[in-house]
Amino acid sequence: MSDYGGAGCCRCCFSFLLTSGLTTLFLWLSLHTSKPVCSIQDFYVSALNKTLNSTSNHSIFFDLKLENQNIDKGVYYDAINLTFYYGPNISLPIANYTVSGFHQGHKKYTHRKDLVDARGVPWDEVFRGVSNGSVAVFRVDLATTVRFKVISWKTKRHKLDLKGNVKVDDSGKKVETKGIKLKNGGQDLGCYLARLRVLVVVSVLVLVL
Numbered sequence: 001m002s003d004y005g006g007a008g009c010c011r012c013c014f015s016f017l018l019t020s021g022l023t024t025l026f027l028w029l030s031l032h033t034s035k036p037v038c039s040i041q042d043f044y045v046s047a048l049n050k051t052l053n054s055t056s057n058h059s060i061f062f063d064l065k066l067e068n069q070n071i072d073k074g075v076y077y078d079a080i081n082l083t084f085y086y087g088p089n090i091s092l093p094i095a096n097y098t099v100s101g102f103h104q105g106h107k108k109y110t111h112r113k114d115l116v117d118a119r120g121v122p123w124d125e126v127f128r129g130v131s132n133g134s135v136a137v138f139r140v141d142l143a144t145t146v147r148f149k150v151i152s153w154k155t156k157r158h159k160l161d162l163k164g165n166v167k168v169d170d171s172g173k174k175v176e177t178k179g180i181k182l183k184n185g186g187q188d189l190g191c192y193l194a195r196l197r198v199l200v201v202v203s204v205l206v207l208v209l
């Protein structure tokens, strides 16, 4: 009798563990999202091309790469706001650009290439500077919100607030040959909270087992 009762309890206990384990795994998979990786692959400032020797063309060409590194989650991007600044500080905004929202499948990347018309740059001064061998620094800020597609439902919106500095020399091109990864701008509380939640879930799992 007592053996039978023990087995029942054990089976009950086992199914409880299995259920909570699976729930935890599911929660962990749902919560564990990597934000898209955004980088500036190309950047060309015609006015600083020494060969042209003319600062009359104020356009800046950029190539922005957006990459979803999640192996199992799609990403829904809302409109992406790009702001360009002259100098590493945000004191001098020179251009805005908006990439319209789109959906990106898992493990996919895409490029957005275009020209922006930069205003308010002291072109002649900057041109003299790069001609003298110094580099001009531009800053690119990216702001958007994204949702992840987990199996068949969409998560809430996550903020993406990134920035990067692009150094340009007298060829008009960016100095770095590799792409410039845009990094977190402000304090990313959302990301921190997401990590905290994952930690809590994992701790609960460890305690339960």
Ligand SMILES: *[C@@H]1O[C@H](CO)[C@@H](O)[C@H](O)[C@H]1NC(C)=O
Binding pocket: 044, 045, 046, 057, 058, 059, 060, 061, 115
């Ligand atoms: C300005 O330079 C860009 C390349 O950055 C080029 O595509 C564009 O045609 C130029 N505009 C003029 C008016 O020359």
Ligand SMILES: *[C@@H]1O[C@H](CO)[C@@H](O)[C@H](O)[C@H]1NC(C)=O
Binding pocket: 044, 049, 050, 051, 052, 171, 172, 173
């Ligand atoms: C700079 O201008 C020259 C002359 O138009 C052109 O041949 C060269 O490709 C330009 N440099 C870059 C990096 O586009």
Ligand SMILES: *[C@@H]1O[C@H](CO)[C@@H](O)[C@H](O)[C@H]1NC(C)=O
Binding pocket: 053
């Ligand atoms: C560049 O243009 C200026 C006038 O705009 C001229 O005085 C100068 O000689 C030019 N430099 C080169 C290297 O062609």
Ligand SMILES: *[C@@H]1O[C@H](CO)[C@@H](O)[C@H](O)[C@H]1NC(C)=O
Binding pocket: 088, 089
């Ligand atoms: C940015 O601006 C702040 C104050 O406006 C200044 O203290 C700082 O040195 C600047 N940074 C750079 C890299 O110019």
Ligand SMILES: *[C@@H]1O[C@H](CO)[C@@H](O)[C@H](O)[C@H]1NC(C)=O
Binding pocket: 093, 094, 095, 096, 119
């Ligand atoms: C960028 O957009 C902001 C707000 O939409 C506007 O105040 C600002 O003048 C724009 N800057 C440029 C350089 O177009």
Ligand SMILES: *[C@@H]1O[C@H](CO)[C@@H](O)[C@H](O)[C@H]1NC(C)=O
Binding pocket: 125, 128, 129, 132
């Ligand atoms: C460029 O360098 C020369 C000497 O190397 C200097 O006299 C001049 O002021 C510099 N110009 C700029 C814009 O820095």
Ligand SMILES: *[C@@H]1O[C@H](CO)[C@@H](O)[C@H](O)[C@H]1NC(C)=O
Binding pocket: 079, 080, 081, 143, 144, 145
């Ligand atoms: C992007 O810019 C638009 C218009 O200025 C604004 O309404 C929107 O909130 C911005 N998005 C983000 C994520 O900052």
